[in-house]
Amino acid sequence: MHPLLYLWFRQTLNSLRRALTSPRRLIGILFLVGYYMLAFRPFQTQGFSSRGLTTPFLHLPATAVLQTFAFGLFLAMTVLFLLGLTSYRGGHKPADIDVLFPTPLSPKVVLAFRMFRDSLINLMLPFVLMLFSWRPASGAWTTFVRDADPNAASMALKLGSISYFLMAAGWVALGYALSLYCNRPGRKYDRIRAFLGWGLGAFALGTVGIIAWLLQQNLEAENILATFNNPILRTVFFLPNAAADFSLAPLTGDWGRGLGGLAVLLGFLALCVIQSLRQAEWLYEIAAQRVSATVQTTSFAKKGDSIGLMAHYARSGKLRVRKLPWINRLRVRGAWALVWKDVLINTRGFTVMFLLFPVLGMAMIALITFSMSPDKRGSNTDGFLITFMIGMMTLASASTSAQSGYVDMLMRVDTLKPLPYSPGRTMMFEVVGKSVTGVATALLMGLVALIMSPAVWAFTVGGMLLGMSGAVLISACIGLTTVLFPDVDDPSQRSFRGIVQLLVLAIFALPPLGLYVGLVAGLKWSPALAGLPSAGLSIALAWVASIFAGQLFASFNPSE
Amino acid sequence: MLEVSHLVKEYKSVRAVNDLSFTIPPGEIVGIIGPNGAGKTTAMRCIAGILRPTSGQIRINGHDLQSHQALAKSGLAFVPEVPSLYELLTVDEHLRFVAMCYGTLDVYESQGDALLEKYHLTEKRNELIATLSKGMRQKFSVACAMVHRANVLLFDEPLIGIDPAGVAEIKADLAHARDSGSSIMISTHLLDTAERLCDRIFIVARGQLLFEGTLADLRARSNRSEATLEQLFLDITGETAVAPPPLPVV
Numbered sequence: 001m002h003p004l005l006y007l008w009f010r011q012t013l014n015s016l017r018r019a020l021t022s023p024r025r026l027i028g029i030l031f032l033v034g035y036y037m038l039a040f041r042p043f044q045t046q047g048f049s050s051r052g053l054t055t056p057f058l059h060l061p062a063t064a065v066l067q068t069f070a071f072g073l074f075l076a077m078t079v080l081f082l083l084g085l086t087s088y089r090g091g092h093k094p095a096d097i098d099v100l101f102p103t104p105l106s107p108k109v110v111l112a113f114r115m116f117r118d119s120l121i122n123l124m125l126p127f128v129l130m131l132f133s134w135r136p137a138s139g140a141w142t143t144f145v146r147d148a149d150p151n152a153a154s155m156a157l158k159l160g161s162i163s164y165f166l167m168a169a170g171w172v173a174l175g176y177a178l179s180l181y182c183n184r185p186g187r188k189y190d191r192i193r194a195f196l197g198w199g200l201g202a203f204a205l206g207t208v209g210i211i212a213w214l215l216q217q218n219l220e221a222e223n224i225l226a227t228f229n230n231p232i233l234r235t236v237f238f239l240p241n242a243a244a245d246f247s248l249a250p251l252t253g254d255w256g257r258g259l260g261g262l263a264v265l266l267g268f269l270a271l272c273v274i275q276s277l278r279q280a281e282w283l284y285e286i287a288a289q290r291v292s293a294t295v296q297t298t299s300f301a302k303k304g305d306s307i308g309l310m311a312h313y314a315r316s317g318k319l320r321v322r323k324l325p326w327i328n329r330l331r332v333r334g335a336w337a338l339v340w341k342d343v344l345i346n347t348r349g350f351t352v353m354f355l356l357f358p359v360l361g362m363a364m365i366a367l368i369t370f371s372m373s374p375d376k377r378g379s380n381t382d383g384f385l386i387t388f389m390i391g392m393m394t395l396a397s398a399s400t401s402a403q404s405g406y407v408d409m410l411m412r413v414d415t416l417k418p419l420p421y422s423p424g425r426t427m428m429f430e431v432v433g434k435s436v437t438g439v440a441t442a443l444l445m446g447l448v449a450l451i452m453s454p455a456v457w458a459f460t461v462g463g464m465l466l467g468m469s470g471a472v473l474i475s476a477c478i479g480l481t482t483v484l485f486p487d488v489d490d491p492s493q494r495s496f497r498g499i500v501q502l503l504v505l506a507i508f509a510l511p512p513l514g515l516y517v518g519l520v521a522g523l524k525w526s527p528a529l530a531g532l533p534s535a536g537l538s539i540a541l542a543w544v545a546s547i548f549a550g551q552l553f554a555s556f557n558p559s560e
Numbered sequence: 561m562l563e564v565s566h567l568v569k570e571y572k573s574v575r576a577v578n579d580l581s582f583t584i585p586p587g588e589i590v591g592i593i594g595p596n597g598a599g600k601t602t603a604m605r606c607i608a609g610i611l612r613p614t615s616g617q618i619r620i621n622g623h624d625l626q627s628h629q630a631l632a633k634s635g636l637a638f639v640p641e642v643p644s645l646y647e648l649l650t651v652d653e654h655l656r657f658v659a660m661c662y663g664t665l666d667v668y669e670s671q672g673d674a675l676l677e678k679y680h681l682t683e684k685r686n687e688l689i690a691t692l693s694k695g696m697r698q699k700f701s702v703a704c705a706m707v708h709r710a711n712v713l714l715f716d717e718p719l720i721g722i723d724p725a726g727v728a729e730i731k732a733d734l735a736h737a738r739d740s741g742s743s744i745m746i747s748t749h750l751l752d753t754a755e756r757l758c759d760r761i762f763i764v765a766r767g768q769l770l771f772e773g774t775l776a777d778l779r780a781r782s783n784r785s786e787a788t789l790e791q792l793f794l795d796i797t798g799e800t801a802v803a804p805p806p807l808p809v810v
Binding site: 001 | 570572605608611612630633634636638640643644645646647648649650653654656657658660661662663688701704
């Protein structure tokens with residue numbers, strides 16, 4: 001067996017084996033299958049029929065309609081391929097650089113294998129589309145080939161698949177050729193890459209824009225056919241035209257055009273493959289540079305370690321480290337230093353994010369107030385909207401900040417555990433530290449609302465109390481689930497953690513929310529007053545979650 | 561035999577390797593030492609055929625690396641500083657894959673057991689690379705280099721992260737490979753290792769070869785017969801070893 005085939009085959013097999021033998025990974029897979037069966041399967045089996053799709057075209061010749069649809073489909077794929085043509089290709093791993101590249105295997109062989117593999121992966125695209133839209137698509141197909149010879153219809157589908165594969169393989173090869181040319185080191189190539197990237201993008205989007213504009217003039221079936229049969233469009237996009245001609249030759253009977261289309265597809269593929277293989281000598285150089293530039297950022301991103309990523313950017317000079325003297329000057333004692341550390345990190349590395357949520361939230365409050373008709377200003381609707389906005393923005397802000405904060409906490413366990421505090425106390429202050437962004441968001445949004453809509457002050461105060469205590473509760477829940485599933489290197493554990501996080505958040509957030517709604521809507525308490533016991537309940541629940549998290553943190557060993 | 565002639569490697573605005581020329585004949589271990597960013601790893605990656613030299617020529621066993629890449633690389637083995645391996649292959653599959661790439665699968669099938677035994681990998685044979693510890697990975701990477709019987713060996717910091725017993729084994733392997741006629745190039749920060757293990761020393765800084773010769777040559781050039789390699793290295797690279805001031809007693 002060829003070494004590259006062997007590598008691909010064994011890696012795929014071992015990956016599947018590992019996925020099926022680890023219970024945690026298996027849960028992830030089962031979740032995905034269940035998600036498909038519950039969310040998409042009903043749509044596929046009971047969803048809309050092809051009637052709505054085919055009716056406007058039924059009075060037109062079926063072959064003409066099919067030719068138009070086939071061309072449109074291949075055109076859409078061409079536009080998609082065009083958009084990513086100059087971006088770096090390869091997806092090489094660090095192991096390729098260290099193990100594969102120093103071997104005597106020719107870069108041309110490595111490149112050819114990559115192109116073949118990518119072309120096969122491209123075949124997955126129609127498969128995925130079919131998975132979700134098989135019923136309407138097959139219905140439409142049956143409608144238009146109802147009068148045709150079944151063998152010809154079946155042959156057309158097969159030729160369509162071949163056309164797609166040839167076209168996709170050609171685009172993949174052209175993508176590699178351009179990628180290996182444009183991504184060479186040097187300013188000249190930087191300029192070429194930018195020019196081609198923008199040029200091709202503008203061309204592709206311009207084409208889509210013109211077609212959309214022409215279609216929008218008149219949505220009659222005749223106009224749709226005329227638009228897609230425009231000779232200029234067919235000439236410029238000769239490749240999808242050739243693919244459509246070849247695919248539908250069994251139905252149209254025009255084998256001359258069909259074989260011409262095949263020749264164009266094969267010629268395009270051959271030309272692109274030759275061009276890409278001519279650039280193969282640059283494959284290793286470009287891949288090695290790309291991998292060394294991205295290996296660390298990819299690793300941080302995979303772990304969800306945003307703070308590590310920021311530190312990496314700061315080290316490489318891509319991020320200017322901000323120093324806020326007023327925070328540096330703060331003098332705190334004992335475990336409060338953990339909170340101070342979080343404030344410092346958040347303001348230093350994530351200034352934009354730290355400010356984004358409060359600023360966005362304040363802008364939304366302003367928008368709500370100004371867009372509301374004068375008679376509704378100061379009404380309960382206004383108050384509920386403000387409370388809702390404070391809640392949503394606090395949730396977004398607190399959870400974003402906590403997610404990255406706790407991953408960082410797991411990385412710093414060797415620093416945190418020797419501190420002179422019990423694990424429970426450490427966890428409690430970590431929870432407070434990671435909720436600061438959320439608390440600030442709720443507080444600032446509330447202050448803006450108080451100024452802009454003073455009439456609904458009671459709702460605003462209630463929302464602020466709920467938001468600030470909710471931020472602590474969200475932080476505690478995320479902390480609990482993070483130490484429950486602490487393996488940041490395991491992708492299935494990360495995704496499973498996300499699911500459990502939603503569940504834990506729902507379980508812990510429902511009681512205070514329910515209490516607030518019950519007191520305001522049921523017992524007609526003032527929202528400001530109702531906010532107090534609800535906030536108290538939130539803090540109590542956050543405390544309970546922190547105690548659990550602290551116990552898990554005590555037994556957490558990063559090397560296990 | 562490894563011959564490097566006027567090797568230059570430029571990145572966007574940086575000349576990482578600047579006109580490097582040397583020859584390592586069969587049966588010799590050469591230590592390439594230099595401060596961080598001196599261009600050692602870049603030079604090694606050019607010789608391993610990973611990076612494309614901006615100019616210059618590299619010949620491995622008489623074959624030009626640019627024009628006869630497959631022939632040149634078939635006699636070469638490269639062990640990187642932090643080896644990145646195919647995590648989803650088992651130890652046996654990984655070695656088998658490397659052997660396939662070099663067309664030496666028959667050799668691996670007949671002598672693979674001994675190789676695994678030698679590097680204490682027999683028990684890990686069917687385990688994924690992902691499960692290996694840092695030290696084991698380093699040893700495994702050396703095993704990969706030995707699988708195809710190369711006679712030009714490039715080691716980038718080969719002894720980092722390996723336990724003392726492992727270090728002794730690798731040193732013995734290197735000495736054995738030298739005695740068998742291999743040309744070996746080792747990049748290292750461990751100056752005492754370079755002093756004890758290497759026949760010749762290259763000192764590199766800012767991409768340039770500042771010194772090439774034996775330790776005796778270096779001492780003679782510096783007129784310091786008793787100086788250690790560390791002192792001579794600091795002299796020649798213009799670096800100084802400054803001890804930090806003592807911390808105040810609190």
